[in-house]
Amino acid sequence: MRARFCSLFRTGGVLAFTLMMAGMGLDAHAQTRITYKSALAGTAYHQMGSELANVIRQGSDDAIVLTNEESQGSVQNVQEVMTRQGRYVFTAPPALVAQAVAGEGAFAGHEDERFAAIRGLFPMPSLTMHFVMAGDDGTASFDALRGQHVLIGRGTFSAGEAARYFQLFGLEGRVRLADASITNGPEALREGLIDAFVTASSYPTPNVIETASLVPITLISLTAEQIAQTGAVPQVIPGGTYPGIAQPTHTTSRPVIAYTTEQMDAETAYRLTKLFWEQKARLAEQAAWWAGVTPDLLAHMTTPLHPGALRYYDEVGTDLPVHVR
Structure with a gap:
């Protein structure tokens, strides 16, 4: 009898606690x-x-x-x-x-x-700017983008930064911008529909790895003066991070x-x-x-x-x- 009473008391206590939690708008589970x-x-x-x-x-x-x-x-x-x-x-x-x-x-x-x-x-992890071109040159200067058809994406941080860099380094109006989502970058580069694309992500970034598995790629490497002009944090992508890129790539990053x-x-x-x-x-x-x-x-x-x-x-x-x- 006593055991039954204690059991009922414990059950009642749990029920009372549950009701109290419910009354407070809380659920322990x-x-x-x-x-x-x-x-x-x-x-x-x-x-x-x-x-x-x-x-x-x-x-x-x-x-x-x-x-x-x-x-x-x-x-x-x-x-x-x-x-x-x-x-x-x-x-x-x-x-x-x-x-x-x-x-x-x-x-x-x-x-x-x-x-x-x-x-x-x-x-x-910080955003690292990647300028990815078709070709097997390893790394190239920013001026290599002159006259190229470049996909910078829509509504992304990389799109805004790329446009700013084109202006800073004298390529505004001297590159042709592709109007498409950045997810189309690897396939568009493989098909020859674009010459380059820009993406900002921590390295190694999947879409650059994917691109390098489809076609030889070249990464744009900035000079120390160009990096200083951007006001961004200097970032070095070590050589060997991506297939075919043996040299370090000097670029920028943002927190x-x-x-x-x-x-x-x-x-x-x-x-x-x-x-x-x-x-x-x-x-x-x-x-x-x-x-x-x-x-x-x-x-x-x-x-x-x-x-x-x-x-x-x-x-x-x-x-x-x-x-x-």
Whole structure:
């Protein structure tokens, strides 16, 4: 009789706890679902999203699920802040987010207060500019693009940077631009429909590897003076990274941050940020591009961290610049 009473008491206690949680709008067994947008399928950043989703799910014992949606690129990622509700995470270069907040560039005429609510979580592998030409020259100078038919993509960070570089280095109006998605680059180069394409991604990037498996390629290598003109971070792609490219390629890179908005609750932002850093070593074991991600990259942000992410960095004693707090 006593055992039965204790059993009923325990059952009643569990029921009461469950009802209390329900009354508070909580579910101890519910999954936290997050929409994640980064890049087109087949690109390095879309692959990173899949890698990130896997380790977050495993590290949280299936409590947090990232849905890796395909995206047309960073511009779309930022623009969707205007319409997305709830838990939305996306990747973008800090400079692009700064443009959105200021209503400039691709965001001119879209002055939306939601852009001001963008908040940072953690760094991603940096974007590395790749200018890929047909041919077996290994590397070539930027002037080799003069008179060429070049695909720079639509709505991507690389498209904006490529146009800027053409202007900086005297090739504006001296290259013919192809109007197509960057996903068409490898096949279009193989078919001879274009002479070159531009993509920005961490190396080794899948679409460049794919291209090199179809046709011999040449990579554009910038001079030190040209790199300084861009204002970007110097980046060297080691020789041997891509088939047929034995020499190092001198190019540029830009930091990339995983962002959310103030609509994400602080607890989810905290847990997601904590899981990212706890699982980063596992990510680096899977793909080398994660190895270069460090908290120092947060200094490139132009917007503050999400309060939940900031809580994590303060807990572990991360030295943060004042402007990201």
